[in-house]
Amino acid sequence: MSQVNQPAAEIILEARNITKRYPxxxxxxxxxxxxxxxxxxxxxxxxxxxxxTLMRILAGAExxxxxxxxxxxxxxxxxxxxxxxxxxxxxxYQELLAxxxxxxxxxxxxxxELCHAAVLVDQAAQDQRSNAALRHLRKPMDVATETGRLxxxxxxxxxxxxxxxxxxxxxxxxxxxSALSASEAESLFEVIADLKxxxxxxxxxxxxxHELLHLGDRFTVLRSGRVVGEATRADATRAWIxxxxxxxxxxxxxxxxxxxxxxxxxxxxxxxxxxxxVGDEAAQAALHDVSFExxxxxxxxxxxxxxxxxxxxVEALAGxxxxxxxxxxxxxxxxxxxxxxxxxxxGMVLMPEDRQRDGLFPExxxxxxxxxxxxxxxxxxxxxxxxxxxxxxxxxHIAAKDVELPVTTLSGGxxxxxxxxxxxxxxxxxxLMDEPTRGVDVGAxxxxxxxxxELAAKGLSIVFTSSEIEETQALAARVLVLCQGRISAEFSxxxxxxxxxxxxxxxxxxxxxxxxxxxxxxxxx
Amino acid sequence: xxxxxxxxxxANRFALASARVVLLLLRARAILxxxxxxxxxxxxxxEFLKANNLSILTKHVAIAALLAVGMTFVVLTGGIDLxxxxxxxxxxxxxxxxxTQGISLGGATHYPxxxxxxxxxxxxxxxxxxxxxWLVAKAGVAPFIATLGxxxxxxxxxxxxxxxxxxxxxxxxASRGNAGFPAFGQSFLLHVPxxxxxxxxLFAVAWVVATKTPFGRHVYAIGGNERAARLAGIxxxxxxxxxxxxxxxxxxxxxxxxxxxxxxxxxxxxxSFELNAIAAVVLGGTSLMGGRGSVTGSLIGxxxxxxxADGLVMLGVSEFWQIVIKGxxxxxxxxxxxxxxxxxxxxxxxxxxxxxxxGRS
Numbered sequence: 001m002s003q004v005n006q007p008a009a010e011i012i013l014e015a016r017n018i019t020k021r022y023p024x025x026x027x028x029x030x031x032x033x034x035x036x037x038x039x040x041x042x043x044x045x046x047x048x049x050x051x052x053t054l055m056r057i058l059a060g061a062e063x064x065x066x067x068x069x070x071x072x073x074x075x076x077x078x079x080x081x082x083x084x085x086x087x088x089x090x091x092x093y094q095e096l097l098a099x100x101x102x103x104x105x106x107x108x109x110x111x112x113e114l115c116h117a118a119v120l121v122d123q124a125a126q127d128q129r130s131n132a133a134l135r136h137l138r139k140p141m142d143v144a145t146e147t148g149r150l151x152x153x154x155x156x157x158x159x160x161x162x163x164x165x166x167x168x169x170x171x172x173x174x175x176x177x178s179a180l181s182a183s184e185a186e187s188l189f190e191v192i193a194d195l196k197x198x199x200x201x202x203x204x205x206x207x208x209x210h211e212l213l214h215l216g217d218r219f220t221v222l223r224s225g226r227v228v229g230e231a232t233r234a235d236a237t238r239a240w241i242x243x244x245x246x247x248x249x250x251x252x253x254x255x256x257x258x259x260x261x262x263x264x265x266x267x268x269x270x271x272x273x274x275x276x277x278v279g280d281e282a283a284q285a286a287l288h289d290v291s292f293e294x295x296x297x298x299x300x301x302x303x304x305x306x307x308x309x310x311x312x313x314v315e316a317l318a319g320x321x322x323x324x325x326x327x328x329x330x331x332x333x334x335x336x337x338x339x340x341x342x343x344x345x346x347g348m349v350l351m352p353e354d355r356q357r358d359g360l361f362p363e364x365x366x367x368x369x370x371x372x373x374x375x376x377x378x379x380x381x382x383x384x385x386x387x388x389x390x391x392x393x394x395x396x397h398i399a400a401k402d403v404e405l406p407v408t409t410l411s412g413g414x415x416x417x418x419x420x421x422x423x424x425x426x427x428x429x430x431x432l433m434d435e436p437t438r439g440v441d442v443g444a445x446x447x448x449x450x451x452x453x454e455l456a457a458k459g460l461s462i463v464f465t466s467s468e469i470e471e472t473q474a475l476a477a478r479v480l481v482l483c484q485g486r487i488s489a490e491f492s493x494x495x496x497x498x499x500x501x502x503x504x505x506x507x508x509x510x511x512x513x514x515x516x517x518x519x520x521x522x523x524x525x
Numbered sequence: 526x527x528x529x530x531x532x533x534x535x536a537n538r539f540a541l542a543s544a545r546v547v548l549l550l551l552r553a554r555a556i557l558x559x560x561x562x563x564x565x566x567x568x569x570x571x572e573f574l575k576a577n578n579l580s581i582l583t584k585h586v587a588i589a590a591l592l593a594v595g596m597t598f599v600v601l602t603g604g605i606d607l608x609x610x611x612x613x614x615x616x617x618x619x620x621x622x623x624x625t626q627g628i629s630l631g632g633a634t635h636y637p638x639x640x641x642x643x644x645x646x647x648x649x650x651x652x653x654x655x656x657x658x659w660l661v662a663k664a665g666v667a668p669f670i671a672t673l674g675x676x677x678x679x680x681x682x683x684x685x686x687x688x689x690x691x692x693x694x695x696x697x698x699a700s701r702g703n704a705g706f707p708a709f710g711q712s713f714l715l716h717v718p719x720x721x722x723x724x725x726x727l728f729a730v731a732w733v734v735a736t737k738t739p740f741g742r743h744v745y746a747i748g749g750n751e752r753a754a755r756l757a758g759i760x761x762x763x764x765x766x767x768x769x770x771x772x773x774x775x776x777x778x779x780x781x782x783x784x785x786x787x788x789x790x791x792x793x794x795x796x797s798f799e800l801n802a803i804a805a806v807v808l809g810g811t812s813l814m815g816g817r818g819s820v821t822g823s824l825i826g827x828x829x830x831x832x833x834a835d836g837l838v839m840l841g842v843s844e845f846w847q848i849v850i851k852g853x854x855x856x857x858x859x860x861x862x863x864x865x866x867x868x869x870x871x872x873x874x875x876x877x878x879x880x881x882x883x884g885r886s
Contacts, residue, residue, distance in 0.1 A: 320756065344758040358756055361749035363816040372746055373757035376739045422757070 011073075012037040012201050013058070013089070013170055018067035020053055027053040028064070029225040034218075035170065040192065040202045042212050045222035046245055046441035051205050052094075054222070055172050058203070059091035060084035090163030091172040098155045100148030105130035107147050108162045133161035136198075137191050153184030160191065164200075171195065172203040175439075177211060183305055183506070189215060209238055209442070210470065221245055245442055264331075266461045267294040267317075267348070267430045272326035274309075274316055274485075286312040288485045290326070294430065294461050299452065301476025302465040305505050308482040310465035311353060314432040317463070318350030319343035330429060344373065347429035351419050353438055353465075359419045360407055366393070367403040369418050374425040392421045396451055413444025420451070431455070433464040437471060449475055469498050481505050544872055551865040554858075555809050555825040559832065566836035573839055580718060586831035587724040588779050592802035593809070593823040594724075594731045595775025598768040600806050601735075603748045603815025604661055604668035606769060609776040610798035611679035612650050614791075616780025618683040620646040621692030621790025624703055636701040643709065647777045653679050654773020658766030672769075676799070683792040692790040710785030720782045724824075727775065731820045744768060748815025804851070805830055808858045810865075829854070 013035040020028040028050045035041040045051045056062040058069070060078035069076040071087055078084050084091075098107055105126045114122045114129070130143040139157045147155060156176060163171050173192075177185040192202055192215065206212055212219070219236045221229035221244040229244035274287040287309045294300050304310045315321045317328060319340040328335050336342030343349070352358035361369055367382075367389045389403045396417045400410060407418055416437065423431055436452070437445045452475065456462055466472045472479055473496050481489040481504040489504035550557065566573045592609050599606045620642050627636040637645065653675055660671035697703035712719045735741040743764045746754040755761050779798070784790045809826030811818025833854060837847045 318756070340755060341758050341760070350756060352753075352756060358750075358752045361746050361753060361816070363749040363812075364745060368742065368745075372742070372754075372759075378739070379737050380739060380742065 010037045011035070012071070013203075014070040015054065015058060015064075016068050016070060018054065018057060018064045020050075020057065020062070020064050026225050028057075030067070031222070031225065031227055033058075033220055033227065035201055035203050036218055037201055038196060038199055039217035040196060040204055040215050041218045041220070042216035043203060043205045043220050043222065044212060044241055044245060046443055049222040049245075050225040051222055052174065055091060055174055055203070055205060058084070059089060059172060061091075085166050085168070088167060088169035089172070090166055090168035090170070091174065092156060092159045092163065092176060094175040098147045098150075098158060100146070102147060103144050104134075104141060104147055104150070104158055105143040107158055108133065108143075108165055110162075112166075129165055130161065133165045134158075136164060137161055138194065139187075139191070151184070153187065156188065157191065160195075164195075168200065170201045170203065172205070174205045176204070177206065177208060185211065208468075209241060212241070213238060242442060263295040263297060265293040266296050266331060267463070268327075268329040268332070269293075269317070270327050270329075272313070272316060272328070273324045274312055274321060275324045286321075286485055287316065290482075290485075290487055292480055292487070292490075294463060296461055297456050297459045299456050299462045299464070299475055299477045301472045301479040302463060302482060303467075303469070303472045303479055303501055303505060304465070304482035305467065308505065309485040310467070310482055311434055312485075313482065314350055314434050314463065314465055317343065317348060317430075318432055320350070344426060347427070348432060349373065349423045349426045349428040349430075350432040350434065351423050351436065353434035355412075355415055355419055355439075360415060362406070362408050364407060365404045366398070366400050366407050366410065366418055369407045370403075370421045370425060373422050388425070389421070392424065396421055396424075397447060411441075411444070413440045413447070416440050416444070416448065417451075420448070424455075429461065431460055431462045433462065435466060436464050436475075445471075469501050472496075472501065473498075541872070544868060548865065548868050548872065551861060551868065552810070554861050554865075555822055555829060558808075558854075559825055559829050562829065562832045562836060566832065566839065570836065570839040573836060578835070578839070582831060582835045583721045583724075584718050585835065586828050587718070587720040588782060589798075589801050589805055589831055590724045590824050590827035591720075591727060591775045591779050591782075592772075592798055593805035593827045594728055594820055595772035596799075596802045596806050597731070597809075597811055597818060597820050597823040598735070598744055599668070599772050600803075600811050600813060601744045601748045601815055601818055602765050602768050603751070604765065604768070605672065605803065605813070606657065606772045607669065607672040607799050608653065608657060608675040608679055609772060609779075609802055610795035610800075611676045611683065612653050612773050612776035613780035613783065613795035613798060614793065615653065615679045615683040615686075616646050616650045616777040617784035617790040617794050618686045618692065618792055619649045620706070620781055620784050621695055622686050624695050624697055624706055625692045627701070636697075636703045638702055639697065639704070639706045639709075642703065642706065643781060646781055647774065650773045650777030650780065651770055654770040654776075655766065657773065658769035661769065662762035662765035680792075680796075683794075687790075687792060689792060691792075693788075695784060695788045695790065707785050707788050710782040720786075723778060723782070727778070728820065728824050735820045740764065740767070745816055748812075748817070750816075801830060802827075804855050807855065807862075810862060812862070 011034045015031065015033045018028050018031045018033070019026070031050065031054060033043065033054060043051050043054070053062065057064050057078075060081045060083050063079075069078065071089075076087060078087070078089075081091075099110055102110065105123070108130045109126045114125045116122050127143050131140070134140050134143070134157070137157055137160060139154070139161075141150075141154065141157075147158060150158065160171065176188060189211070192204070196202060204212075204215060213236065216236070217233050219229070219231045219233075219241065220227060221241060223245060229240070231240065270291045272287055272290040290309075290313060292300070302310050302313060312321060316323050316337070319336075319338055319342055322338040328337055330346045330348060333346070335346040335348070356362075361372065364372075367385055370389045370392065371385050386403060392398075393400055393403060398410070398414050398417045398421065400414065407415060410418065416439075433452075437448055440448065452462060452464075456477075464475065466475075476496075477493050479491045479493075479496060479501065480487050481491070481501060483505055489500070491500060491504075572578055592613070596606055596609065623637055623642045623645060624639075627634040629635075656678075657668075657672050657675050660666040660674070661668050664671075666674075695706050697706055708719070710720055714722055735744065743754065743759045746757065746759055747761055747764055751761060776795075780795065783794055805826035806818070806823045807813065807826070808829050809818065809822025809824070811822055830851065833851065834847060837850065842850070
């Protein structure tokens, strides 16, 4: 990280005294946000702090009730996202909007197609300019590829290319790394650095502290719809950000849990091999000969990059994927694989990675979401359920006014706890968690870690996957590293290091060091 | 951090309260429309509220309501069943065949008793329902296409049974031991027509199943988020299959009732009934995307359509205008549904902050 001097940087975009009200709720309360020319302007805040609302206003997708926008000192009125684009402001949303059924070049020009004589689409010109934009980002791709076949990282690059081609001078990135693997994130950071050099102003929203500190030039912290802190890179520290964001000091929560040695094994996985996805040209096994044991009350982390087989592993254990060979046993009892109900009956339950897609029932209440997987009699008793759910909600600190409200009224962190409550209602022996705190703010993250440690102390065995080194280190008593579908290393808690994890997870390094030296804790295979 | 939010809510309390009232009215719109129609028609047509007319009206409604209740479960899972009209037609023809042609076994013709006729008819219809369910749940065919296919298959089968002719005189004969079938559609219990009792009983069972049993909850869960339902250990395929079989059961009852009322089975019976059933379901507030709606709503929806049709006839409105008016009502209903969704989305942020602020402070 080189020292950056900031000689009186110039404000390019300013949102002055912005207030945005929803019925009964003030999302933004007199917020003033400044973006400085050719810098990375970071906006930080917990979920619900108002970051996304502010960004939507800057991108013309929403209008402020009060306050004014200024672009280079001149008042700016945005009615639609098109107005914003015309003024050189583009946004790449967290949930990428790519039209997955269209080609890359069609995505880049969607809604602003280049035409011959204003009638027929000029595909050649679109391809050519798409190629140029992608080359500019140093990410050349075949622009005729269907976007749905791209990785999330590449889709993001496509959206950035779209913004570039529109001649955007201000690029807003909303939680850009939340779906990216470490290596994809690294390459995104390179792209951001390039753009900055090319004169683009970046507004970057995230709550991943380490990348913020690494990237940002200017920091603005939002809390409950108000700006609670502004700093330049020189003044911003991790502790300062956490304190500003959450309104409290960073807890000593990160303290290590004692490892549970020589307890009886609860889960025994041996020789687990999973077929690769159908139609995959690589036709490589998604998982190859994975074996491990999990003890009672142990928290086992599974670390790996995107595509290493993390999700495949926990989904296979939960019965969502058929396995090619291998066995899974709970307390010595073989379980029926490839069946969710088989896994549930054996006491193994999965908390999925993507709670919107695989977890929540958006139409249903908090109560119904919690009890969905629980055993029931032939007739449901709402009163009985209510009692159990309220008790569990209190234990897990689910901030719900009423368990009969729709689950969508909750914040991300609380929704995650609702899923955790659902898992616990099945009284599992083994809790499988795929990215336990994805899209969850810092405060709720620490809370969830605390809850998981408590549960483990009471004897629950937990397997969680993570693509975040920080999370793996904070939570795991032992870590398995997956690389290209194989266990490439195993670390006990005291052997953990950023470098070790990253090296074991990266294909080229792992290939060299595999089997020979990189298994310090002695695998169970 | 509470100081930030504590000053605002009071100012917005009135707006919020009125939004809630509007939302409540929107949610109850089906019953409000029904009451409005009843008042309107009884004012304009004095005959409307006479017991005789109401009896005819409920008999009409019962047929639509039976189909709508069955359809509700399918729609709640995110599916649709276009085949119910054809299944009703097929059911009538199967019953007609058994009653008038009997079963040829070893050279002799046997005439099964009425109870057996009814059971065999229902079984035949359930087979079509099972085919629907299998196509959708196991073979992964889109519900619209699968049931469009069975719509034609069942209708074709109904035509084939009689070569397109009508089976008349379903009264049976005491000498054959199969008399009494018309009672299925024509008899009264406590001065109320039997089909109406069937509607009441079926509705009661469906209501309990939808609201009080794990099966009902699973239906809502699958419509809300199928992937999550699978992960929660719900037998998605079986539940879906069951909804199509139940829908076919309801269609079978309708086919039997109509055949019994007319004492004749015509292969074209039930054409476009599926559209009336879907209209009733939608009027009742069930989302065609699945996951949201109720059996009660569908029952009310069926009444709205029935009352509208009956009332317009009494007022002497032309048949062609009746069709237009029905369409307008359906479009309005869907429009109001959108309004409700939007209003709910507007109110949710308030509920959210109230919850989280209390929890965090």
